[in-house]
Amino acid sequence: AQKVTQAQTEISVVEKEDVTLDCVYETRDTTYYLFWYKQPPSGELVFLIRRNSFDEQNEISGRYSWNFQKSTSSFNFTITASQVVDSAVYFCALSKYGNNRLAFGKGNQVVVIP
């Protein structure tokens, strides 16, 4: 079975601080995909990143960066210099190769205080 754990339920930071969201996953598959989604107050999920299990390179996109460590089954997400617009729920998700069924974590509520 596939499982995603996002331990921190709500995280509050002051604007311009960095925030890191932890994602730990469990899977027996050797080939799998990891995703991060953002859910702003409007409710619609916005895709942020897709990473396959063979690509352990860290990725940076603007103020967002991701650290994938297969050895610890983690795919952590960092927002640098947070802004109020970053306030949202962030979900980590896992899927096996060739199967689009996503297993979601419970999400991290990020509150950025101006």
Added chain:
Amino acid sequence: DGGITQSPKYLFRKEGQNVTLSCEQNLNHDAMYWYRQDPGQGLRLIYYSQIVNDFQKGDIAEGYSVSREKKESFPLTVTSAQKNPTAFYLCASSPPGQDTYEQYFGPGTRLTVT
């Protein structure tokens, strides 16, 4: 603009009534999905469809039904058999192909049953 539409955004029903949630996409995606989200929880898969006239149960299909008569449309019926139907319902779609791709989400429908 291409995207996924869900209507209505808010829906109220009396207990014992069936209700159908609409989901339409113009992204030319083959696969479509229905998720349920409860407060403080991640998304749980209700049903998914990889191709027209075919669909499979997800993790929490009891009390729900779907149809996939057209590529663009994947309506979800919440039946009176669903014990706790009040929730936020999200529809998603993903591109065709053998690989595992990200899913694109609609704005959601918030269903309240009293």
